[in-house]
Amino acid sequence: MEPLYNRQFKLIARPVGSVKRSDFEFVTLPVAEPEPGQVLVKVLYISLDPAMRGWMSEVRSYMPPIGLGEVMRAGGIGQVIASNDTKLAVGDMVTGMTGVQEYVIAQAKAMTKVNAQLAPLPRYLSALGSPGFTAYFGLLDICQPQAGETVVVSGAAGAVGAIVGQIAKIKGCRVVGIAGGPDKCRYLVEELGFDAAVDYKNEDVRQALKQHCPQRIDVYFDNVGGEILDIVLAQLARKARISICGAISQYNQIENMQGPKNYMSLLVNRARMEGFVVFDYAPRYGEAIKAIAGWMAEGKLKTREDIVEGLETFPETLLKLFRGENFGKLVLKVADA
Amino acid sequence: MEPLYNRQFKLIARPVGSVKRSDFEFVTLPVAEPEPGQVLVKVLYISLDPAMRGWMSEVRSYMPPIGLGEVMRAGGIGQVIASNDTKLAVGDMVTGMTGVQEYVIAQAKAMTKVNAQLAPLPRYLSALGSPGFTAYFGLLDICQPQAGETVVVSGAAGAVGAIVGQIAKIKGCRVVGIAGGPDKCRYLVEELGFDAAVDYKNEDVRQALKQHCPQRIDVYFDNVGGEILDIVLAQLARKARISICGAISQYNQIENMQGPKNYMSLLVNRARMEGFVVFDYAPRYGEAIKAIAGWMAEGKLKTREDIVEGLETFPETLLKLFRGENFGKLVLKVADA
Numbered sequence: 001m002e003p004l005y006n007r008q009f010k011l012i013a014r015p016v017g018s019v020k021r022s023d024f025e026f027v028t029l030p031v032a033e034p035e036p037g038q039v040l041v042k043v044l045y046i047s048l049d050p051a052m053r054g055w056m057s058e059v060r061s062y063m064p065p066i067g068l069g070e071v072m073r074a075g076g077i078g079q080v081i082a083s084n085d086t087k088l089a090v091g092d093m094v095t096g097m098t099g100v101q102e103y104v105i106a107q108a109k110a111m112t113k114v115n116a117q118l119a120p121l122p123r124y125l126s127a128l129g130s131p132g133f134t135a136y137f138g139l140l141d142i143c144q145p146q147a148g149e150t151v152v153v154s155g156a157a158g159a160v161g162a163i164v165g166q167i168a169k170i171k172g173c174r175v176v177g178i179a180g181g182p183d184k185c186r187y188l189v190e191e192l193g194f195d196a197a198v199d200y201k202n203e204d205v206r207q208a209l210k211q212h213c214p215q216r217i218d219v220y221f222d223n224v225g226g227e228i229l230d231i232v233l234a235q236l237a238r239k240a241r242i243s244i245c246g247a248i249s250q251y252n253q254i255e256n257m258q259g260p261k262n263y264m265s266l267l268v269n270r271a272r273m274e275g276f277v278v279f280d281y282a283p284r285y286g287e288a289i290k291a292i293a294g295w296m297a298e299g300k301l302k303t304r305e306d307i308v309e310g311l312e313t314f315p316e317t318l319l320k321l322f323r324g325e326n327f328g329k330l331v332l333k334v335a336d337a
Numbered sequence: 338m339e340p341l342y343n344r345q346f347k348l349i350a351r352p353v354g355s356v357k358r359s360d361f362e363f364v365t366l367p368v369a370e371p372e373p374g375q376v377l378v379k380v381l382y383i384s385l386d387p388a389m390r391g392w393m394s395e396v397r398s399y400m401p402p403i404g405l406g407e408v409m410r411a412g413g414i415g416q417v418i419a420s421n422d423t424k425l426a427v428g429d430m431v432t433g434m435t436g437v438q439e440y441v442i443a444q445a446k447a448m449t450k451v452n453a454q455l456a457p458l459p460r461y462l463s464a465l466g467s468p469g470f471t472a473y474f475g476l477l478d479i480c481q482p483q484a485g486e487t488v489v490v491s492g493a494a495g496a497v498g499a500i501v502g503q504i505a506k507i508k509g510c511r512v513v514g515i516a517g518g519p520d521k522c523r524y525l526v527e528e529l530g531f532d533a534a535v536d537y538k539n540e541d542v543r544q545a546l547k548q549h550c551p552q553r554i555d556v557y558f559d560n561v562g563g564e565i566l567d568i569v570l571a572q573l574a575r576k577a578r579i580s581i582c583g584a585i586s587q588y589n590q591i592e593n594m595q596g597p598k599n600y601m602s603l604l605v606n607r608a609r610m611e612g613f614v615v616f617d618y619a620p621r622y623g624e625a626i627k628a629i630a631g632w633m634a635e636g637k638l639k640t641r642e643d644i645v646e647g648l649e650t651f652p653e654t655l656l657k658l659f660r661g662e663n664f665g666k667l668v669l670k671v672a673d674a
Contacts, residue, residue: 060605061605062604062605225601230596244600244601244603244604245604246604247601250601257598257599257601258596258598259567259595259596259597259598259599259600260596260597260600261594261595261596262594262596263581263596263597263600263610264562264581264584264587264594264612265612266581266610266611266612267399267581267582267583267612267613267614268397268398268399268612268614269612270399270611270612270613270614270617271611271612272609272610272611272612273600273603273609273610273611274603274607274608274609274610275601275602275603275604275605275606275607275608275609276604276607277604277605277607280607
């Protein structure tokens with residue numbers, strides 16, 4: 001076998017504000033052999049997620065920060081090309097933390113085998129992966145939406161938001177999505193069956209929500225934070241539930257974070273705001289996969305992936321997330337199987 | 338019977354910033370006769386509460402704003418001096434919404450008879466009244482503190498806070514109170530049995546909480562909002578619960594409300610922040626009275642009232658609350674029985 005070389009992005013600086021290419025070093029290293037218990041995986045697709053911005057900072061979070069000099073952390077999907085463990089065989093498709101690189105040596109037990117016959121591979125990074133689980137548990141467990149209630153979701157055309165809205169529709173709710181631009185908004189209503197969509201780039205969000213949520217807002221699934229969270233707080237219904245999934249509008253200004261000025265609406269409306277981390281639900285991922293795959297098979301739940309080719313584009317492609325330029329789950333394609 | 342005259346404070350302007358005497362008109366009116374179903378009550382004590390500031394503003398809240406020209410809203414306790422309803426007799430002591438005045442004509446069914454033999458009258462405005470119920474349900478129902486957990490309460494020497502801390506001690510928690518000044522802090526630890534107290538006027542709250550909450554904070558009962566809420570958010574334990582009872586630090590700057598910048602700590606720590614309004618628990622007040630009166634009889638729960646004499650001092654006395662000058666439940670004494 002020819003010696004293999006691995007290109008990888010190492011984090012070498014904590015970003016200030018937006019992520020820049022100079023926060024990384026793009027290096028080429030020879031690939032090692034897997035030790036006992038390990039596999040060598042050829043990375044095919046890498047998941048690009050808002051949470052990555054948090055992992056790069058030093059702020060205390062639900063995962064330790066990425067160390068300077070370490071490979072940039074990322075979830076991904078790939079194919080086993082050498083195995084030193086009986087659990088996985090050469091040719092198996094696996095998901096797990098691959099990092100932003102072409103090859104990864106991983107503990108076999110840390111990778112999850114997926115069935116490439118059942119769904120296209122990138123879907124295991126969207127509806128059948130963390131975004132799907134995040135939507136499923138963050139909506140159903142944290143917010144417990146009831147039929148007839150009004151559910152609002154921000155980042156609604158994103159990987160998580162689009163699934164949140166569709167699950168809420170399946171549960172009989174009135175669903176209003178907030179997204180940027182007429183194309184995304186049309187997609188939410190015409191393709192995904194949302195009751196209404198608000199284009200935050202071109203509409204007065206406060207007025208539009210008032211119009212589309214005449215019974216006020218029972219459930220808010222928040223991916224963006226910032227001003228939109230404040231607007232929603234001011235329109236909560238009695239006993240409303242807010243699921244704090246993310247705050248993408250704030251991730252690049254962590255030192256000057258905007259707190260929700262209208263949080264006292266929680267008191268007035270006897271409402272609740274709760275955070276969650278999807279990894280806590282790992283023992284129940286099977287339940288989510290079964291439900292989501294079932295809804296997809298019935299045609300009730302659709303997903304869309306925004307696939308960008310080329311590992312080398314990573315820093316710039318990641319920025320699409322924070323500019324709202326991706327349309328569907330943002331995935332970096334690294335190689336063909 | 339000599340004709341009776343009633344002195345009352347009417348709200349005539351919405352306060353901007355702090356409440357001022359000129360926001361009220363102090364008028365004298367003849368007292369009317371109670372109509373069928375009504376009683377005439379001589380007001381003895383009036384409860385002064387942070388919530389009054391909210392009632393004076395036009396902001397949507399859990400109660401309609403006080404109309405301009407209406408008597409200033411307040412809870413109070415008084416004696417029935419004329420009755421046109423079989424439910425209450427002359428001489429009965431009653432609590433209810435009396436308003437800031439010397440006499441009130443009220444619906445008999447809107448007043449609650451109390452037993453003046455069981456406790457001093459002002460206590461029905463503190464531990465055996467709304468502040469007691471607020472502490473009881475806001476702590477136990479919203480936060481569900483478990484033995485061994487760390488509970489922090491702000492406004493800890495106030496009417497609600499002091500009871501919250503003592504109930505948390507009864508439940509086996511480690512309790513840290515935040516209050517202003519060494520006298521209040523000494524009182525919390527030496528008289529009420531708190532494990533520690535933090536003097537926000539003279540200590541670095543962040544450092545002091547770190548020291549007194551080495552296992553971080555499981556439960557926070559928030560009466561003050563503002564910077565202290567942010568400091569607590571940054572020290573939450575996994576699965577923490579925050580009860581939003583009030584935000585006294587913010588009530589006089591409602592137009593420039595400070596939101597909790599660190600609210601994303603709710604996500605990191607899978608924590609929850611929830612608001613409540615004590616009136617929702619009215620059907621369960623009996624449960625709270627029984628528990629609180631029992632703890633008082635056992636010597637496990639103490640209260641303190643800060644009684645100021647003279648209806649005419651109302652605007653200035655109310656300000657003591659917002660300056661943190663009251664020590665215990667602030668009550669305005671209007672008359673002797």
